[in-house]
Amino acid sequence: MIILALFVLIYFAVGLSFKKVIDWFIEENAEGFSFFVDSGLPIFDFVDIWQNLAYITFLFKYILAFVVIISICLEYSNKTIRQNFIDGLSRTEFLFSKVGLIVFLTLLSGILLTILGLILGMLYSPVTSFPFVITNMEFVLAHMLEVFGFLSFALFVATLIRRTGFSIVLFVFYATSIEPIATGIMKYQYELPVWYFPITSFGNLVRLPFEKYIFREVQDYVALQDVLVASGWTAIFLYLTYLLIKKRDV
């Protein structure tokens, strides 16, 4: 029920933009769709479609991350977190309500991805028999883990910083610039392994599939190591968030 109440908040805070996100999400995929169909690639064929879609929709998780960051930072800037504690909410309950939000968003993106995959696949795939449809659907789960880990990171950054603007800037800057540049230098300059970085590990769950269409070898399965590393980071971020909420004055 607290989660429900927070949804109401989020509904107002993010409001209609959330619907627009979904519109945008579908639109985005429609564009991608026309481009790839014109070029005659089997992007939306079953078996392949799950990895392809799961990869394409990685952008969607940034929007969800903003939802999480805004939800946390509004609690701090409006001080409602303070009043909720005064009213008798425990700190653990507060964290659970926010983790509940993340779970909800994760399920939402998983469901959206599944529906989208089924629709696009049914429309455009030459094979639509059931065994082919469900083959490779583990990419949906991998995508959900990716979203969940990513949102846990967003939760941690927001709880640490508590200012909406600064949190979003730092979050995006880290996820799109700092870590990719750092790992890029390490990987190509010094040939060091980079699989243990958080954003990299989330991204590794569903690897870039399209290169196979130009006959390059790609990892077209979900690797156990990637799952473990991503789960590890998720646990670390959630635990750090727990410590922050538990120990700090509000």
Next chain:
Amino acid sequence: MSTVLQTNQLTKHFGRIKAVQELDLQIETGQVFGILGPNGSGKTTTLGMLLGVTKRTSGTFSWFEQGEGHALRKRIGAILEHPIFYPFLNSIENLKIAAHIKDVQNPDFDGLLKTVGLYDRRLDAFKTYSLGMKQRLAIATALVSDPDILIFDEPTNGLDPQGIADIRKMIVDIAEMGKTIILASHLLDEVQKVCSDFMVLKSGVKVFQGKVDDVLNQKQRIEVYADDEEALRTALSEVNQVSSVKFEYGVLVAELNEEYSARDLNTFLYERGIVASHLANVRSSLEEQFLSILDEDD
């Protein structure tokens, strides 16, 4: 009488600043307890620790003789500093959240909002409310779980005189329902009008605790004035029962010992040929007691 709140050596340091130092405090059921102190004396910090939002440095406290678990706070209605609500939600929705956190079954939102006079605006978003309305909603929220104890922190801050009078009346009404109230304020007048007991905090240290009536009744104060001020002063200085004379706001204020009344003083002055043009019995105000308490401590 049972103990509602007990603190033991409660202390909070913010870095080098000692916000609250070794506070021992006991509040009984039914008291209207004032926490007085200048700005920055540690009132809100103390309440913050008691309400689980500020982590204490050391010491212990106990609500209802049952410790400090978060579930106990569900039996407390509290507002710290400003009214805090989700700005985009209306009164009912904000009340629903509070009621949900406090596990209230079948809350009567309409009744509460009528009590605090906010019923007509119940469907408007919180951010559109005036400060007075926000305070009213805060009081409604504090009352939502029908708590045994209510905590108000500067409830009349920033309100107009009518709003101040309304809120004070509400607090007095709540106290008459038999609820325990803790009221933090820097407004002495407010504590004097509302509270039965009070303590004074200064730089985080408790410098005084007692009953409001006891403090007020210690001395009687007489405002007196005559055309011949010099003669009046001389006469007053000859009376043993007059413990001090001060010139305040155009009149002389004399403090009398208990057995000596205004009538005695008037008779005495008349016998000395001094006719008082102004003579009034004023209740000693908490303000002077408060200032003298703070002075003594220096």
